[in-house]
Amino acid sequence: MSLPPSHGQRRLGRTTTRRAAEGVVRAIIYVCGWLAIIILAAIALFLIWNSVRALSEAGLGSMLSGTAWYPTSSPGKFGMLPLILGSLFVTGVALVVAVPLGVAAAVFISEFSGTGVKDVMKSIIEFMAAVPSVVYGLIGVAVVIPLVKDVFALNSGMTALAGGIVLGVMSLPTVISISEDALHAVPFDLRQGSAALGNTRWQTTYKVTIPAASSGIFAAIMLGLGRAIGETMAVLMLTGNAAIMPTSVLESVRTMTGTIAAEMGEVVQGGLHYSVLFSVGLVLFVITFAINLAADLVLERQRKRWRR
């Protein structure tokens, strides 16, 4: 006598297939979870692998200390120092623009403004962050370059200063939003305690809130710095790209990012110059990685401090 399959058995079958399907999906989820590490490692490996020829033929030490960048002369000279200094000059100007303005604006948004103003400011900062770098470059070409040329009576406005000013504006959203987060994260009790002792809002801000948020603000500046060093299109369009050792911000400079962008289109794939450009990328990667790692550790410590 054949029994119809029991209810329980059918359910078991369904559960088994579902469990198998779930296993597959879970495996996919795990792989995706690890993807960030895989990609980051792949970036590092590809940069190193493509830099090998440059590192063995030109040598890391002589590239980093060389002051002449003539990649197309024969034999090519691959001194990266002008490029590194170019990046530092532009970034320095950017920080001078972005840090005081950004931190002060963050203090205003966090400490002195109501919800409505805060929302408006946040949308505006969102907009500034969303404008593509090439558009900032275009505005720089149309506005900042003529301005720098006229104000300093130069032959050309394409200078580290012009690039740095635009780069500073571009770093503002990073500096403001992360500083603001850091100020916002300071527990309200601390402010109230300070107010109870008779301090004004501003006294509270500079004696209590800013010191308490200082590591976060420091991280904000670091991340703004990282963004400025890594920025490509605006500096490429604004700094004039002369690969010489810069002596002042009123000279044309060539940054590391600009060099890669300008020269990669014209090199022989697999050639020495190609490999050198990858090693410039590697230097850039190491610098930004170190900056971001430091900023991240600082932020993490701050987060732990205020967690309750």
Add this chain to the structure above:
Amino acid sequence: MNRMSRTRRARSAEAIARVLTGIAALAVVAVALFVLGYIVYNGIAAIDLTFLTDVPRDRGREGGILPVIVGTLWVTIATAALTLPVGVLAGIYLSEYAPRNLATRAIRLAITNMAGVPSIVYGLFGLAAFVLLAGFGRSIIASALTLTCMTLPVVITATEEALRQIPQDLRQASLALGATRLRTIYKVVLPAAAPGIITGSILGLARAAGETAPILFTGAVFQMRRLPEDLSSQFMSLPYHIYAQVTSVPGWNRTLVWGTALVLVAGVSVVSVIAALWRSAQRRRVKW
């Protein structure tokens, strides 16, 4: 007397501080409005039907930007199709599965560091990995893969944050009804977190659409006679078009280039601002 003057000093310091920080904030607003106004003012003259539907002529000095817009859409949609599934799954892993250990800490560190890698370095990586090693050549797919690597951290972070805001009660209620963990995520947690995931991802994708450096060596071209046909074609792109016009076309047409910038900024920023506003509206409305 002394107390009085101290109070007065504190009060004037307070006023000065408010004014100075207020000026800084106003300056930021002024710069943003100037950027917006300048682009609109210079670009609006170019916007007409011919500009949006014609192909570039005379190396871009005349004509329109249709293939440029279409190319940008192709690469952005391809990037979205690659980034969203992978990024959301990675976010689910971090929020729902990842143990609290050193490995998870390393994953998070990798994500924040990915966000800080310069875009030109992604361009180098894309060239070496996708164009050359994987053999995709300079193409939409190579560019989209490169942009995916860049956008992933944004999508992952947005997903994880959105999932974390879903209260544990919802998950427990679903589990108590006999749903498996995965089914709970799929049926309960993900739908509740969808607004946050979508807006965060849109912000990331809008930024990807405006990027130039990653597509410089991976598929963007200066001029194309036809529209892209499939993922293996090369493409024109709004940001690259602006850059190429300014740097390599002598006597570039100011109006048309600003028009291109306006189309790009309008596309990118309108989408981002709407997404950001929608998210903050959602946050205010839904209180768990």
